[in-house]
Amino acid sequence: MDEKYFAQKIEQKWQKKWAENKTFEVEIDGTKEKFYALEMLPYPSGRLHMGHVRNYSIGDALAWYKRLQGYNVLHPIGWDSFGQPAEQAAIKKGVNPRDWTEENIRQMREQMQRLGISYDWSREIAAHRPEYYKFDQWFFLEMFEKGLAYQKDSQVNWCPKCETTLSNEQASGGVCWRCGTPVEKQARKQWFLKITAYAEELLQDMSQIEGEWAERVLTMQRNWIGKSEGAFVEFKVQSSKFKVEDSENLEFIKVFTTRIDTIYGANAIVVAAEHPIIEGNFENLTDEVKAKIEEIKIEKAKPTDYGEEVEKDGIDTGLKAINPFSGEELPIWVGNYVMMEYGTGAVMSVPAHDERDFEFAKKFGLPIRQVISEPHLVHEHHTMQALALEQSFSDYGILVHSDFWNGKTSEQAKQEMTHHAQTHGFGESAITYRLRDWGISRQRFWGAPIPIIYCETCGTVPEKYENLPVELPETAPFTGVGESPLAKVPAFYETTCPNCSEPARRETDTMDTFVDSTWYYFRYTDPHNEILPFNPEVAAYWLPVDQYIGGVDHAVMHLLYTRFWTKMMRDIGLVNFDEPVKNLLTQGMVVGESYYSEEKASYIPLDDVEIERDARGKVVQAKLKSDSSPIKVAVEKMSKSKYNGVDPDDMVSIYGADSARIFALFAAPAENELVWQETGIEGAFRFLQRVYRLVYRWHEALRVAPSGAKITTEGSLTLNARKLRRKTHQTIKRITENFESHQFNTPVAALMELSNALGDFKVEPKDANDAELFAVDEALKSLILMLTPYAPHFSEEMWEILTANSNGILQSGARFPVADEKLASADELEIPIQINGKLRSRMMATPSTSKEELERMALADAKIKEYTDGKQIVKIIVVPSRLVNIVVK
């Protein structure tokens, strides 16, 4: 044993051993309980960043913990290797996306191995390899058959920078999820997956994961799905000015409302510019109206700044509709605030009770009629025609000016009026969702080709299963402009129709890369299957995932898609459960200090900044070294452009992977933001050094450590030894509880306490008696085993030194220690004594000291006597082993 701890030497040794012994490769084993630990698969950008390190450290800690408890642990990794950056590299540097990707994978795999993450590398997958994306295509064909994949013309989100379409989830907030560019709307034909068919189920099944997934994720998904209950109401279109075509669509205009109780307050019907009633009557509209509609359409396609309110705009079309409740004739307007994609593309405008309608009515001088009143104002509303409204009133209340329904509550009226509409055939109760189908067509090269062929005679024809995979060509002209590069590769798109064998053309769009990452973790269970995405029986053993760990940024993209995919797979018989992930841990960001110069309008590297800090380390002043101009110091997400990133490789070569991993887990709870500080990782390194010195100090003496059998009675233990054993078992108990509740920072604190206790154990190894040696042996081995999830290389090495077992902890049959409740409970306690709830004194007692005895002892306490003297004792509360509280007057 070296006198000093050399991290690199130990880490290399064990990484080699693990690989040779295939320590982390697993197979189905019916005799063991399984545990599936999963981290979100990375995009192979080429370099690992600290967010990755944190992610994998958390997952690895859990994987080790479960292995040490005897579970059969599946802990795999792979690559989300299709996507934009590879294509960008091709455009900018002229490299082949495949070569670029493979090289990046190679580099990152090495980095992961240097971190010593315990993956089963035999199961590694990569999305860009034909053996994988073959099954993206397989799933597409399955869904095409079931009507879950379909093609449609629609207004899609278009990122002008990435030059491709985006799903609604990827354009959330009006910006591209990758590059942050505001998205435009474009009319395009593209392929959709029918996630909306599962909207209700996606909502309902949240009850199965409630409490196991972070609340914020469930909330985001709930909001995204956006269920709202209301009613459809049909308004007959009646035009005095124009002849309405005698088509079904045009005879009625259907409106969705959640507030049918306000229908007597409707002053107009407002429709989207794209509404069929407009198109159907376009010829008959005045030039002014036509021009306005065109203007609205153009404005809508433009990207809007995030959060910017667009001013209401619209025009009266001249068409009329009849309110089926009141029989009143209402004008039909076009409004820029009505969306074709939601509901029916038409709303009834009730300005008195809807903020947007109110704004619209004010702007165009439309009548505002209040039909819902607050209970205490009902009387006035009955006697007066209308009270002037300063703003819309959108709460529930009592109906007024609503004929038969006057005096009813909104709740009552909603029910009864919906029923009324239903029985009279002009409406029905309805539920709408904000969620829309998942558009998966991408005008890019580096993705899975969509297995569809367009034939002049047969139309849109799916590729045959036996022809999968539809492989990408070696290369394509990467110009960065225009259509998908695949549309410029005749050898790819020229094909024959699977139906009639006539010449035909392949679809040249590829699939959204989120398709690849939707089901990848099912593939891990059976990664080499050539017939199916995975064998359902194999998957049934490993899945669902027991613990999934990843960033919260995928809350409504990947995590929603994968829940949908699972339900789809269940319906085609591949899996037999509803929810793929039992427990989800959303880790916080890794942030670092950044330095911004307003003068230069750019971020500055640390080396060029001079920082003055006070005695406590707080920044007093920061300035640029070159010209002393002021610098703003902030803590932000690590990124290259902000010069505040830390390279994991540097950390590993300075402190070792184990120290980096301990810091990543210890510095903050997993869900919180983590500020990366070099002094923090130094602290972790110091801790390992202290443990190393403890092992160095004791390992020779412990070679002859007595077995537990030799020190049978507690009585033979010295006070020293007894205290140490108590600390050991208390620590085991604490750490086990922490792990079970997914707390990874507090066990480190507990381990530090145990190591401090060992450091305070002042008996010299050569002077220690059997009982003391036993206690130290137990404490040290427990410490090492419990440290394994955090610092596996270090622990392996220490274990070898302490047990002379050179094949590794797992092979030695060692298990995570189990706490002995008896030993963990203290035999001597310090009991606080309170007067009126305030701590006044303490006394020593044992857990078995009776209530009466505690009370007697407390009252006899000298300090307590001072407080009780001459006072009346009202009550004494005794909580055995906890405290005594004396209430005096």
Added chain:
RNA sequence: GCCGGAGUGGCGAAAUCGGUAUACGCACUAGACUCAAAAUCUAGCGGGAGCAAUCCCAUGUCGGUUCGAGUCCGACCUCCGGCACCA
């Protein structure tokens, strides 16, 4: 605006069921060792008063419940995250 989450030392944070608030670490201060530095070790480290024993105040604010509240209830303030003309 709507929906979530969170407010505890200089900092990251801890605190089972309502029972000794500030564990563990970082930073800092002093001391030991050293020619010196680093490393290491020892001690201190919420605020205030006091020579001291000790006392008072303190978990965003204000109330409430309780023998006892960081924890439970009510109102409010602030910060973070998400969505955003969703009818």
